[in-house]
Amino acid sequence: MNTDFAFKDLKVWERAIEFADFAISLSENLDTPQNHFRLVEQFESACTSVSMNIAEGKGRRSKKEFIQYLYIARGSLYETITLATIFHKRNWITNEDFEKLENEALEIASMTKGLINAIKKS
Numbered sequence: 554m555n556t557d558f559a560f561k562d563l564k565v566w567e568r569a570i571e572f573a574d575f576a577i578s579l580s581e582n583l584d585t586p587q588n589h590f591r592l593v594e595q596f597e598s599a600c601t602s603v604s605m606n607i608a609e610g611k612g613r614r615s616k617k618e619f620i621q622y623l624y625i626a627r628g629s630l631y632e633t634i635t636l637a638t639i640f641h642k643r644n645w646i647t648n649e650d651f652e653k654l655e656n657e658a659l660e661i662a663s664m665t666k667g668l669i670n671a672i673k674k675s
Contacts, residue, residue: 560611565664569604569626572657576600576633579654585645596636602629603661616672623672627665634658 560566577600580593603626610622634655641651 558608560608563607563611563668565661565668566604566607566611568657568661568664569607569630572630572633572654572661573600573604575657576637576654579637579640579646579650583640583645585640585643592636592639596633596640599629599632599636602626603633607665616675620669620672623665623669627662630658630662630665 577597580597583589583593585593606622606626606629610619610626613619613622637646637651637654640646641648646654
């Protein structure tokens, strides 16, 4: 069976997978009281949504749809950083981990913008 998962060839998708993996590892070690499960679940959902939307968009039929999914992925990236900012403000994650997550998110956002621009020009 030959399956073509072309999204796996996208560097931005690979980075988004690594981003999600790191974010999930942070969520598993949050220094938080146990009554904040909904926030943690939302954080995990948002961070994994980035790569999932890139993949789903790549599987769509048109460039316009792909671009729309890239914008959704970017929104999920922003959502992840918003939650991480709250976690950081509450001292649930360290400065170092927050900065690493934010820097990676900035790089992925830049890559996403570059991909959107490239698709628009093609």
